[in-house]
Amino acid sequence: MIPTPDLSHLTYKDYDHVYEPAEDTFILLDALEQDADELKELKPTICLEIGSGSGCVSTFITQILDTRTVYLCTDINPYAAQCTFRTGKQNNKILDPIRAYLALPLMNRLKYQVDVLLFNPPYVPTITDELEAAQAGKSIEGAWAGGTDGMELTNKFLQCVEHLLSPKGRFYLVALKANRIDSIRQRMKDGYGLESKISLERRAGREYLYILCFYRPT
Numbered sequence: 001m002i003p004t005p006d007l008s009h010l011t012y013k014d015y016d017h018v019y020e021p022a023e024d025t026f027i028l029l030d031a032l033e034q035d036a037d038e039l040k041e042l043k044p045t046i047c048l049e050i051g052s053g054s055g056c057v058s059t060f061i062t063q064i065l066d067t068r069t070v071y072l073c074t075d076i077n078p079y080a081a082q083c084t085f086r087t088g089k090q091n092n093k094i095l096d097p098i099r100a101y102l103a104l105p106l107m108n109r110l111k112y113q114v115d116v117l118l119f120n121p122p123y124v125p126t127i128t129d130e131l132e133a134a135q136a137g138k139s140i141e142g143a144w145a146g147g148t149d150g151m152e153l154t155n156k157f158l159q160c161v162e163h164l165l166s167p168k169g170r171f172y173l174v175a176l177k178a179n180r181i182d183s184i185r186q187r188m189k190d191g192y193g194l195e196s197k198i199s200l201e202r203r204a205g206r207e208y209l210y211i212l213c214f215y216r217p218t
């Protein structure tokens, strides 16, 4: 069993500003652990996590993959970028967090380069104004406010996935049942030719969570 990263350096004061790992985080860790052998076989050069928050997920995947992999992380929230770096350090791992909107500053350089792409997005359905205020504030509200169907920010990122994925790349996405899983999968197939599978699904309190994995057809 791959251990959950040590987060003992983060306090409730940090969690006033940055998303505290929760069920959605842990189902993503479980999906990555389940696919650990396949992920190792990919021999990834670049792993990119969007919205890394505390850094728990990126630190976890360093425990699966090679030390030669580069672990890039983005977050719109500057406090999250700091916490991501600190969590890597606490666990003797090197993470390279960047304060950025989705993968915007990396789009040209990382075209078809990302072998493992991860996103646990803000997926809670809210009104668009709430999403926009949260994004503008770059604060903890940005961790959950997802706009219409909880999909407004995710939909923006889905448009970038095919451009970023390497030929052998995989994209893991956390989603809620309310995000309309079949529609996400169909749109990625019709729009970008990406295949997908449901890696894991489980009820977590009031939420029903999915981990979707997208990849190019072989």
Ligand SMILES: C[S@@+](CC[C@H](N)C(=O)[O-])C[C@H]1O[C@@H](n2cnc3c(N)ncnc32)[C@H](O)[C@@H]1O
Binding pocket: 019, 020, 021, 022, 024, 025, 028, 050, 051, 052, 053, 054, 055, 056, 057, 074, 075, 076, 077, 080, 100, 101, 102, 103, 120, 121, 122, 123, 135, 139, 140, 142, 143, 144, 153
């Ligand atoms: C649900 S939290 C997930 C945090 C962490 N990855 C985890 O699984 O615990 C969503 C994260 O996305 C970040 N985020 C929200 N909008 C973003 C954007 N436009 N670009 C990059 N990150 C964003 C939030 O700040 C937050 O850290």
